[in-house]
Amino acid sequence: MKPPPFRWSSPGTTAEAVALLAADPRAKVLAGGQSLIPLLNMRLASPPHLVDINRVAELDAVEVTGDGVRVGALVRQAHLERDEAARKVCPLLGDALPLVAHPVIRNRGTVVGSIAHGDPAAELPAVAALLGATVRIASAAGVRDVPADVFFVAPLETALRPGELVTSVWFPAVPPATGTAVVELSRRHGDYALCGVAATVDRETGAARAAYLGVAPVPLVLDLPADDPGGYAAASVDPEADIHATAAYRRHLATVLTRRALAAARDRP
């Protein structure tokens, strides 16, 4: 349980980080390391070069405006969880962050890293997909913004190309009449959820939208019909069976959790 050897670089600025990534297309970015270092320890990954962005102070910034929240690549999950202003503009972030692993993991893990990792069972990619977040990516060629709905490509696979660094993610605020909620079910507290649902409900029109985690290869966003939304969700998800639950049980959870998420979102003051 020791990482394989790698070259380690510790840039001090985004420009230096991007230059290092441009010079070595096989390099991986290390931020919080709460997903990458287990993969290294178990030798499921062996990147030849890690670009450690933990000294890039300019990436450790949360910008909150009335329109949304921009989260820099070095912002720890626990830091955003305690940011009252960000929670007010984006209550869904405040609801979802406590569901990410355990507090000690969140002290180190980053919000942006969770999105860049692209795990379809994780909460933050589903929140990003539901809210229509935008992923800001820097490379030697410049900066590009990628909408979340095309950022997630496959399990652990994103639109990020070699030589690129996600520098921040923009989470837009939801309109005032919209309620939000996130619910999930896991075997044990802090485990990856068997199924989870993040939802928005427009209380004036009744329009409901939900993002599903753990039951599709990427965060699945559905515009739910007013009639039998749970049944619609169950018919739309594509869960896999594993040691934790059968596909049928996960499909059942999609129905139940849809109902709970929509009720919670509607009732939200």
Added chain:
Amino acid sequence: MTEEQHHITLHVNGVPRTATVPARRLLSDALRHDLGLTGTHAGCEHGVCGCCTVLLDGEPVRSCLLLAVTAQGAAIRTVEGLAGPDGALHPIQRAFAECHGLQCGFCTPGFLMTTAGLLDRSPAPTDGEIEESMAGNLCRCTGYQNITTSVRRAAELLAAGQGGDPAGPWAGEDPQEPVAEAPLAAGPYAPPPGGGVPGEARR
């Protein structure tokens, strides 16, 4: 292959400590093998069990999910930093002993440091906060009830002024004299000839 080595300084329990490590050295291994501080336990080594929890600049983190080179310059507090220089148990340690918050003791350093982090941020935690904080640490002996009782007791002892800062008796005081790099020279934790980590396959 010859791995590139990095010279690092860690402020461990208020003492500047230096080590020369490859980039892949985990902080947990740097503490145990390079600095000889074997109080930090390496359990699962992939972030699940919580045994290796230490305070990094005051916040509890998994030392097995952190490269020692990333921690360069940081203040690290380990279980060795809890008891006073005279060996007097820290109030958190006393609480765990009084309330039978341990049996075999393997997971205990992680629980103690997680508790130190919790009580530093939240001196009078609710039962829910305690459970949420401790949920990331595994104990195969106690059944957890005595551990949550111990954390409540530790909060009481600290509130009664018996030990002050939950982060340790040396917090805020001047660092002690620097200690030279001193890996264990012999015994089961000694580095194998030529460096590296004990027990690791040598090629």
